[in-house]
Amino acid sequence: MAALSVQMGALAGSGVTLRSSVYGSKLSGRKIQGISASRIASRPRAVRMGLTESGPSVAVVGVTGAVGQEFLAVLSERNFPYSKLKLLASKRSAGKHISFEGRDYEIEELTKESFEGIDISLFSAGGSISKEYGPLAAEMGSIVVDNSSAFRMVDGVPLIVPEVNADAMAHIKLSNKKGAIIANPNCSTIICLMAATPLHRHAKVKRMVVSTYQAASGAGAAAMAELEQQTREVLDGQEPTCNIFNRQYAFNLFSHNSAVTGNGYNEEEMKLVKETRKIWNDPEVLVTATCIRVPVMRAHAESINLQFERELDENTAREILSKAEGVVVVDDRSGNNFPTPLEVSSKDDVAVGRIRKDISQKGNFGLDIFVCGDQIRKGAALNAVQIAEKLL
Amino acid sequence: MAALSVQMGALAGSGVTLRSSVYGSKLSGRKIQGISASRIASRPRAVRMGLTESGPSVAVVGVTGAVGQEFLAVLSERNFPYSKLKLLASKRSAGKHISFEGRDYEIEELTKESFEGIDISLFSAGGSISKEYGPLAAEMGSIVVDNSSAFRMVDGVPLIVPEVNADAMAHIKLSNKKGAIIANPNCSTIICLMAATPLHRHAKVKRMVVSTYQAASGAGAAAMAELEQQTREVLDGQEPTCNIFNRQYAFNLFSHNSAVTGNGYNEEEMKLVKETRKIWNDPEVLVTATCIRVPVMRAHAESINLQFERELDENTAREILSKAEGVVVVDDRSGNNFPTPLEVSSKDDVAVGRIRKDISQKGNFGLDIFVCGDQIRKGAALNAVQIAEKLL
Incomplete structure (x- = not known):
């Protein structure tokens, strides 16, 4: 597999720049407001994946939020393989640009059609967005990993901390070619x-x-x-x-x-x-x-x-x-x-x-x-x- | 009894002045560093005592500290009766002046002779000062109320929260004309x-x-x-x-x-x-x-x-x-x-x-x-x- 990923670049944008001592040890240059996430990957890996034809297509829902931004940072750091990346947010943010691994992406407005051809959807845009679009994405064949509380306690939806109970999602795989919802537990x-x-x-x-x-x-x-x-x-x-x-x-x-x-x-x-x-x-x-x-x-x-x-x-x-x-x-x-x-x-x-x-x-x-x-x-x-x- | 007490006046002194939103709701004008404690008494009382011949003589040990300053504020607010007030601190602070209830007091250096004729000694200058001077003050007939941890767990020393176990100090009274040590519990x-x-x-x-x-x-x-x-x-x-x-x-x-x-x-x-x-x-x-x-x-x-x-x-x-x-x-x-x-x-x-x-x-x-x-x-x-x- 080709080593296609490059580091996430810092993005232009307004917002107060703060030292790492406010926001944590590895966030130098990070902006609070606006779309920005310069960081040094903590775990460089031998095999770099990133953008690769064999990877799944991935959508990030709520990409302008704190967690949405971190999705990008983590995907990049961990060289998560993807063949396509779709960045979704509300109408307000649609049209803005994000540079990710050296490529320019335009943020798209979240609509019912957004999940066409998307294998994995990472949701973090609040419970009501998840309730409206999560089941829709799953029906369209996407495996939704939902960060909201919308589906956590729903029977049949695995609630997963990989180190703790990965077995509870063992039946859900991309290779099944079948949509599903998996819930991310609450942070605490x-x-x-x-x-x-x-x-x-x-x-x-x-x-x-x-x-x-x-x-x-x-x-x-x-x-x-x-x-x-x-x-x-x-x-x-x-x-x-x-x-x-x-x-x-x-x-x-x-x-x-x-x-x-x-x-x-x-x-x-x-x-x-x-x-x-x-x-x-x-x-x-x-x-x-x-x-x-x-x-x-x-x-x-x-x-x-x-x-x-x-x-x-x-x-x-x-x-x-x-x-x-x-x-x-x-x-x-x-x-x-x-x-x-x-x-x-x-x-x-x-x-x-x-x-x-x-x-x-x-x-x-x-x-x-x-x-x-x-x-x-x-x-x-x-x-x-x-x-x-x-x-x- | 004559109404002799007046409000504690604000004191001149260097130090950053901060709003009440940092330090709490009633501390406007309070300085962090230096000796200063302007405040509005929260509970004005009908009978004002303060400086009165019939009151006990009182020493405050560690008067320049955060708790020492609060001793003064609380004594004033509660119109604690006193015939004499001695303000004690380390050599470093000796000679500085504090205005309390309209009178000027010079801070004296804490020595073995400080407790001569003192009825009540309020200590808050750390455990080692309490250990050295507390028993001495008690021997000289003073009732020591000690804010340090020095005597809290000593058998025979009452450890008192007045609303909780005032009975445990019922045998200690000024009228006994006998020194004693009473410990103030830890804040938590x-x-x-x-x-x-x-x-x-x-x-x-x-x-x-x-x-x-x-x-x-x-x-x-x-x-x-x-x-x-x-x-x-x-x-x-x-x-x-x-x-x-x-x-x-x-x-x-x-x-x-x-x-x-x-x-x-x-x-x-x-x-x-x-x-x-x-x-x-x-x-x-x-x-x-x-x-x-x-x-x-x-x-x-x-x-x-x-x-x-x-x-x-x-x-x-x-x-x-x-x-x-x-x-x-x-x-x-x-x-x-x-x-x-x-x-x-x-x-x-x-x-x-x-x-x-x-x-x-x-x-x-x-x-x-x-x-x-x-x-x-x-x-x-x-x-x-x-x-x-x-x-x-």
């Missing part, structure tokens, strides 16, 4: 289960108490921009602009902005509860969660308390996690060095630390851990592209 | 127990899982200034200055900076575990905690999962909390309005919300709550002054 669920699953496999999680520290990116690129704008305003002694959230976010934190459901849990918390049961295929697992938005840009943190059915001491847990795919252990007690959202920003791996026996539980049946993962990457775009890779 | 413990205790009294807490979201102020005024400086630097594309913490704090969060102990818990977490047992006088209560520093200025948040011995439904819990002294319930599910650190900043009350039945526990034996409290105020200075009030 993905990041939590990347760390909890290897331990669950060993000792079976009975109950899990999760408190999250969630980044602005989960509410989209505009929320990231608002956090930055508010922070500048507050430091300058001005009233903070509150368009995305109805309160000051800079130097503050608040209960997750999703709607509170009848049982007092917000939707974000219920995703953690329900999606965990589906992904682990364990309707009995007990989960409670408190989801909080913190003034961090693009990576989530989670404090997770685990109760196990079988014994699991902290050293065994650390060993298990250090061998787990997609997980990196950062657990230096003497140096007080543990995972931080900034250090996992733009990284693929979920970082786990503070691994310790829960002293509030008798014996070795409980652990506390602290987990950080990039919300846009493993929490969304990377996980979706990994799902797409399983289709090949 | 105070804020947690303000909300958990009313529920504990009703249904007995068996186990508690706490995850904290802790403000910069817990590490002192210099840490608050560093967070502000770093944020400016990062937004300006500069490397963040890391003097207080060894990593970027702006737009980031990290495991609490206290040392990690042998069992993998850091000291901050072990304070929550041990102090809760002592304050509740219940060596059996099970507590686990994960303490995280978030980029917020002066109020802590805590996500608390509770397991009870007896049943307690969420409506009863809300009713109990709404009647609890020093607690305000902010629990508007339809408006998605819950406690935030910014809104409790410079407030006396601890705010509690997200009160809901824990769906991971059978029956009504579990609750999740979310708590915010001002770290400098109820977490330190206010609690100490409330202790001092009990001595009168």
Whole structure:
């Protein structure tokens, strides 16, 4: 196969350019607003695929959003093979141009005809767009990897974290020449289960108490921009602009902005509860969660308390996690060095630390851990592209 | 008694002036660095005490620190009666002047002779200063209210949250004319127990899982200034200055900076575990905690999962909390309005919300709550002054 891919070029466009220290370690030159995604691929591979006749045709739906942009970055970094690339967005963005792997693409307006001849559709344009166009794309023979919550809990739709339950999508392949929908779990669920699953496999999680520290990116690129704008305003002694959230976010934190459901849990918390049961295929697992938005840009943190059915001491847990795919252990007690959202920003791996026996539980049946993962990457775009890779 | 107290005047001094949106709602005109504390008293009282011949003589040790400054603000707001006020600090600050309630005070260097004739000594100058001078002051007949961790776990030293266990210091009174040491609990413990205790009294807490979201102020005024400086630097594309913490704090969060102990818990977490047992006088209560520093200025948040011995439904819990002294319930599910650190900043009350039945526990034996409290105020200075009030 010919080595056709080239690095994604930086794109011209307005928007504030920020240092990596705001947005994460590998995002130098990245723009917040507008269409831009210069980056250095973290994992150069021997065989470069990219644009290749034998690859599937791929559509990216919602390409101008934070996750849409990351889809492109991840596809390029991982040399995902494609014979054709269609970039779709709302009418507002149609006609704009994006340079990807050295080629110029015009963004097309999403319509019912968009999925003609498209093998794989990566959706990240919100739940209502997914509900309207996802089934349509699948009917037209496309395999939809949907980043919204629209189909996650629908029976028959696999809800996949590739490192956790790839088997649940084993029956869906491009070679079947048949459309399908596969759902990408919620970011908090993905990041939590990347760390909890290897331990669950060993000792079976009975109950899990999760408190999250969630980044602005989960509410989209505009929320990231608002956090930055508010922070500048507050430091300058001005009233903070509150368009995305109805309160000051800079130097503050608040209960997750999703709607509170009848049982007092917000939707974000219920995703953690329900999606965990589906992904682990364990309707009995007990989960409670408190989801909080913190003034961090693009990576989530989670404090997770685990109760196990079988014994699991902290050293065994650390060993298990250090061998787990997609997980990196950062657990230096003497140096007080543990995972931080900034250090996992733009990284693929979920970082786990503070691994310790829960002293509030008798014996070795409980652990506390602290987990950080990039919300846009493993929490969304990377996980979706990994799902797409399983289709090949 | 004569109405002698006047409002604390704003003090001249260098330092960056910041809006209330950085430091909290009632701190307009407050300086971060330098000695300054203009504020509007939140609770004007009919009888004004302040400087009065019949009051005790009071020393404030560590008056230039964040908590020391708040001691003065709280003493003034609450019209704490005093016949004499001695402001003590290190040699470095000695000779500087502070205007308090319309009078000029010269800061004196803390020495072994400082406590001659002092009835009440409010200490907040770190553990080593407390260890050296606390017992000395007590020997000289002063009742020490110590904000450090030096004596908290010492047998015979009451560890007091006035709303929770004032009875444990009932034997210590100014009228005894006898020195003593009373310890102020750690900020995270105070804020947690303000909300958990009313529920504990009703249904007995068996186990508690706490995850904290802790403000910069817990590490002192210099840490608050560093967070502000770093944020400016990062937004300006500069490397963040890391003097207080060894990593970027702006737009980031990290495991609490206290040392990690042998069992993998850091000291901050072990304070929550041990102090809760002592304050509740219940060596059996099970507590686990994960303490995280978030980029917020002066109020802590805590996500608390509770397991009870007896049943307690969420409506009863809300009713109990709404009647609890020093607690305000902010629990508007339809408006998605819950406690935030910014809104409790410079407030006396601890705010509690997200009160809901824990769906991971059978029956009504579990609750999740979310708590915010001002770290400098109820977490330190206010609690100490409330202790001092009990001595009168």
